[in-house]
Amino acid sequence: ExxxxxxxxxxxxxxxxxxxxxxxxxxxxxxxxxxxxxxxxxxxxxxxxxxxxxxxxxxxxxxxxxxxxxxxxxxxxxxxxxxxxxxxxxxxxxxxxxxxxxxxxxxxxxxxxxxxxxxxxxxxxxxxxxxxxxxxxxxxxxxxxxxxxxxxxxxxxxxxxxxxxxxxxxxGVVLPRPVSQCRYWHRSLNPKKLIEVGFSHLGQRMTMARTIKLYKVPDTPQLAGMREMRKEDVPRVHGLVSNYLQKFSLHPEFTPDEVEHWMLPKEGVVSCWVRENEKGEDLMLDALSVAKQQAHAPVEKMFPGESGFDVFNALDIMDNESFLKDLKFGIGDGYLRPGTCRQYYLYNWKCPKIEPRKSPWAQG
Ligand code: YNC
Ligand code: MG
CATH class of the missing domain: 3.40.630.30 (Gcn5-related N-acetyltransferase (GNAT))
Structure with a gap:
């Protein structure tokens, strides 16, 4: 076979x-x-x-x-x-x-x-x-x-x-043999466009106006102290991320240089926000606001005439299940979306199967 x-x-x-x-x-x-x-x-x-x-x-x-x-x-x-x-x-x-x-x-x-x-x-x-x-x-x-x-x-x-x-x-394809299998979730930010291009469909008994209202996000981050990550944050971000990753069975071990490379904002490529002093809650809602409203410049640079991102994708890895439903993410339901399921593989390594919530590795 x-x-x-x-x-x-x-x-x-x-x-x-x-x-x-x-x-x-x-x-x-x-x-x-x-x-x-x-x-x-x-x-x-x-x-x-x-x-x-x-x-x-x-x-x-x-x-x-x-x-x-x-x-x-x-x-x-x-x-x-x-x-x-x-x-x-x-x-x-x-x-x-x-x-x-x-x-x-x-x-x-x-x-x-x-x-x-x-x-x-x-x-x-x-x-x-x-x-x-x-x-x-x-x-x-x-x-x-x-x-x-x-x-x-x-x-x-x-x-x-x-x-x-x-x-x-x-x-996206199943080969011998996944060590973990995760699913994509999508959060509409620009539902009108997503429906017009056929990425999503108007829900049953929904009008366009109600759909737009349903997916509205705050214009600005709601949490005090949210700001873009800066170079001097690298040591603390490295500490926080490394510590957090410990609880997962499959994860990258970053050096500070790698944290700088993968996380420090680069226009049109990667954006990363930090919040000083406070822990935890409601960070993901602000991530949606930022993706919708704050990303004008980088998105405009990549796609002239566009403002902000159209859709926010996440996998059901790590602790993501804790916010996916509350924040109106929809599970990739198999039609018209690239890579709804994502298979994770290791080459030349056998080990027990890893559940998505134990896997924080989100390449691809
Ligand atoms: C795939 N995605 O099963 P069998 S993901 C691995 N990853 O082999 P042919 C794949 N293998 O089943 P085509 C694969 N897709 O007979 C197919 N295969 O044992 C296997 N698509 O080869 C397939 N990019 O050349 C079969 O197929 C054999 O002409 C058939 O070429 C495949 O980057 C492909 O989806 C994917 O460009 C290149 O379809 C082509 O179809 C294509 O006749 C669109 O190949 C783009 C696309 C894949 C994205 C990715 C991860 C790749 C991982 C590769 C495996 C790495 C192993 C570790 C290496 C380092 C080890 C150390 C140390
Ligand atoms: Mg070929």
Whole structure:
């Protein structure tokens, strides 16, 4: 059923979830790993994509924006900007060698892509240096030709050559074998537009006017002291986040540099708000306000003429269930939405199954 995945160190679909933890493959050293790249079909060649080069990033952007993850009806497709992709691919200690592309021979068109970034992951009681795999993409005209397994094998080889033997990744498809399964929830911020473009539908016995009213959020954050995170907040945010993450069975272990990279606001890419002195409640309502009202500038920059975000997505991971319903998030109900379910995977690591609320890893 899975001619490729059945050859890989992942648990099979039919096996019980493991009670103990550890690698599935025999232990190897870097010298056991073949030094030369895997062969590609004749008309193609490997390339390393230089994310600092504007022309090369434009090629990556075009490949992904035209060929990356979409819903079943091909109505919606992810459209990550060049700034976003650079941020996603250049965390502290990133390796250029792990930004892998496939081109038509002779430096021709970019037709395949897969990336890895280093991430220290905690799985139950073990800290493991891993690679986080993302952005696997094969051009639509080259689908079903078994190029994906070659991309996966070559990135694995490059990762193993750096003495890293485990990977973490997520996908919308079910493969051998998820360590955790989470669901997307969506919170309409701009219901009129979402309904007009077919992302959502007018509820039964609802008018547009009532729907707009239902999803209205405060114009400004309601909590005193809410402000955008600044660089000098990094040590305290690192402390708070690291401490909070302890209670989950699968989570990244960030260095302060990584907290700075992933959380410090970057216009059009990531926004992060902090509140001093107070703990806890009602933070998520303000997150909605901020997404709807405060994000004009970055959204305008990405999509001229737009103001604020249209929809706020969340997974049912961590403590999110505590606010999803109260704040009128709707569960992804399977129609017209990319990645309603999200499967989480570990490569070359067996362990007991992880419930969504024990998983705070939200890549993808
Ligand atoms: C997928 N998403 O099952 P079997 S998520 C992994 N992840 O193998 P072909 C996938 N494997 O079943 P196509 C996969 N999708 O025969 C398919 N597969 O054993 C498996 N879509 O290959 C599939 N991006 O080349 C089958 O299929 C084999 O031409 C078939 O190419 C697949 O980034 C794909 O959804 C996904 O661009 C490239 O459909 C293509 O269809 C496409 O004939 C749109 O492949 C974009 C899209 C996936 C987003 C993501 C995470 C990827 C994780 C990859 C696995 C990493 C393993 C760890 C490596 C490092 C290890 C260390 C240390
Ligand atoms: Mg293919």
């Amino acid at each position: 899975h001619p490729f995945w059945d050859t890989q160190p992942v648990p099979s679909m039919s096996s019980e979830y493991d009670q103990d933890a550890g690698p599935l493959d025999e232990l190897k050293t870097v010298d056991d790993v073949r030094p030369e790249p895997y062969p590609l079909p004749g008309q193609f060649e490997w390339c390393t994509c230089n994310v600092d080069d504007d022309a090369e990033m434009q090629e990556v952007y075009s490949l992904l924006t035209e060929n990356y993850v979409e819903d079943d009806d091909s109505m919606f497709r992810f459209d990550y900007s060049i700034h976003f992709l650079r941020w996603a691919l250049k965390p502290p200690e990133f390796l250029r060698n792990w930004h892998l592309g496939v081109r038509v021979k002779g430096g021709g068109k970019l037709v395949g892509f897969i990336t890895g970034i280093p991430a220290k992951m905690r799985v139950y009681d073990k800290s493991i240096p891993m690679v986080e795999i993302n952005f696997l993409c094969v051009h639509k005209k080259l689908r079903s030709k078994r190029l994906a397994p070659v991309l996966i094998k070559e990135i694995t080889r490059r990762v193993n050559r750096e003495n890293v033997w485990q990977a973490v990744y997520t996908a």
